[in-house]
Amino acid sequence: QTVVTQEPSLTVSPGGTVTLTCASSTGAVTSGHYPNWFQQKPGEAPRALIYSTSNKHSWTPARFSGSLLGGKAALTLSGVQPEDEAEYYCLLYYGGHWVFGGGTKLTVL
């Protein structure tokens, strides 16, 4: 049973920078896990932000960036806006199967 772990919650001030991470129970996260990141606000469907570690969709704001950091996938928000308050999920690929992380509740305060 593969488990993908994210921080349950994080708090950041408006204009600040925050990094969310995504770890795999099988070992280091690599580009071969094709890390994806999604944002979800209450009552809405998830919205894709990042794919294949660091690639942005056409609608992804420039303040969002993805990377690999210390054996984990990471999502960094620079210059956080109030509208960034949301749940964030990572998604990792395991050879045909995908596993979501438990999500990080980001509070902008």
Place this chain on the structure above:
Amino acid sequence: EVQLVESGGGLVQPGGSLRLSCAASGFTFSSYWMNWVRQAPGKGLEWVANIKQDGSEKNYVDSVKGRFTISRDNAKNSLYLQMNSLRAEDTAVYYCARGFIFDYWGQGTLVTVSS
């Protein structure tokens, strides 16, 4: 404009069956892997299943293997999820999502398994 519209959700008794559909438009459906993802009330996202462009490869999360079947009809631009032997823990909003990068999602359809 890419659109994915799920349908077929509802209330079903434990042990019952339900077939979900996802109608795709605005892109060449036959060119993409497709996925089902679910979210139980107040919980996180769970990947459920995916299917290759021509339907020749299908993958499932362990908890639904042998009970759920994913399929597609490229002529109808439609994705399906046949759900049998439903359990209370299958209660969730079910989303379809496009491709290997999950770039587009539907609005979801609610499945409630309860007596």
